[in-house]
Amino acid sequence: MRRAVICSLAVSMSVSAAACGETGGDSGVSRKDKSIGLLLPDYATKRYEKFDRPLIGGKITSLCPDCKIAYANADGNPDRQAQQVRDMIAQGVKVLILGAQDAVGIKASVQEAVDKGVKVIAYDRFAQGPVSAYVSYDNEKVGELQGQALLEAMGSKATPAAKIVMINGDDADPNAAQFKAGAHKALDGKVTIAYEQSGLWKDTVASQKVKAAIAQLGAKNIDGVYSANDGMAGGIATALKNADIDVPLTGQDADLAGVQRILSGQQTSTVYKAFKPEAEATAEIAVKLLNGEDISAVADTVATSGSGTTVPAKLLTAVSVTKDNLKDTVVKDAVYLVVQICTPSYASACEAAGIS
Structure with missing residues (x-):
């Protein structure tokens, strides 16, 4: 520590x-x-x-x-x-x-x-x-953006029968409850939340929870994963890859690693605050x-x-980010330099997304 x-x-x-x-x-x-x-x-x-x-x-x-x-x-x-x-x-x-x-x-x-x-x-x-004052984003709206991005990434598979794994943030963080509420507002009734746990904002915990979800539901029965932030999405993406599961995965915070996962297809969206x-x-x-x-x-x-x-x-007000608008949001605002994003491992993905 x-x-x-x-x-x-x-x-x-x-x-x-x-x-x-x-x-x-x-x-x-x-x-x-x-x-x-x-x-x-x-x-x-x-x-x-x-x-x-x-x-x-x-x-x-x-x-x-x-x-x-x-x-x-x-x-x-x-x-x-x-x-x-x-x-x-x-x-x-x-x-x-x-x-x-x-x-x-x-x-x-x-x-x-x-x-x-x-x-x-x-x-x-x-x-x-x-x-004396509070400064933040409209966090329930952030959750709605995440939920909507997940539904859009699922496309025609977003039906009430579709099973979603939901990994929320730390309950000690009031933002986590607001993200969760917003996500449920977008998802409830449109898909089935088949497994929901807190990942404590930790990639290791989130990975463990998703492994438990896979064991409980079966790899073929998971149609999408809601991750409340990019940090946890990193651990989740690894767990999904190891189980040979390729489904939409959300995130938040526009972390560099999250941006790169979006480019490579391991993550479908983040939220840029x-x-x-x-x-x-x-x-x-x-x-x-x-x-x-x-x-x-x-x-x-x-x-x-x-x-x-x-x-x-x-x-x-936050913005939902996918591969389609990555160039006009995170890259345009120079949150990271192109050279930071487009390392050799992601060079071809950057070129495909028009990032240079």
Whole structure:
């Protein structure tokens, strides 16, 4: 397990770290009074370290050059994240951007931070407790996009008799419940969900669950697999291949490996949630809260958490991605360089998809 180290960072778009410490700003206010904390939930979901962290840090720095940014990752451990919140409070952060590992379990920590005068922004996952704002995507709609993409990939085989294996995310993540609800909205009545389990956002767990589904249902009786994200889809794709099963498979997050699986035909779809607008909206809200400014221009709607708290929110719209629109979405937005996607193993698939 990685040891999460909280350190004050001078963050650029490439997340270069400066030495820990404090310096005075031009206004004479100490950097400790202009400190923003960022806590992310895990390393397993590749997007957090690769995209969210540098994008949030870079935008904060552009809006507030003399702000100090403190960072830590829970590495999938809710107890560690609770301690990280306490550490951030002790450091004197004024605003805390929180991607919750356990959105329910972190509630007491959110309350503790707020009691100490810290403004908390729930990032990507709706942490319970008295947060000041929430920034994410319309997650139920994401699930609907996944379910619809699965039906479209199945084509004429999408009938009530068709058997679907459904591998959901971690129940500790409130987004997982929303993805699941949206997917069921799209799938129920159109196909039969013959096997449904949580994959805990882990490729190894998802693989094990699918192997169990194959043993229970029989390889010839599986017509499609819903995977709540690309990370789990990687383990599922391997399990399906080993069992000589070729059926539509969904995903989410537009991970590089997921994009490559779509090109090679091992995965049929993903959901692209552009990282930049989510990260930058969060950074803007954080700086506004730090300066005591109104956030309604950015947080232009409201959302209600699982604990019944209604807060200002920014909810963005995701896009379903298949091989047909990969070029006009993920590639166009330069989420990855073509050279990263089109390695020798995927060169011919890239050429067939018009990616060069």
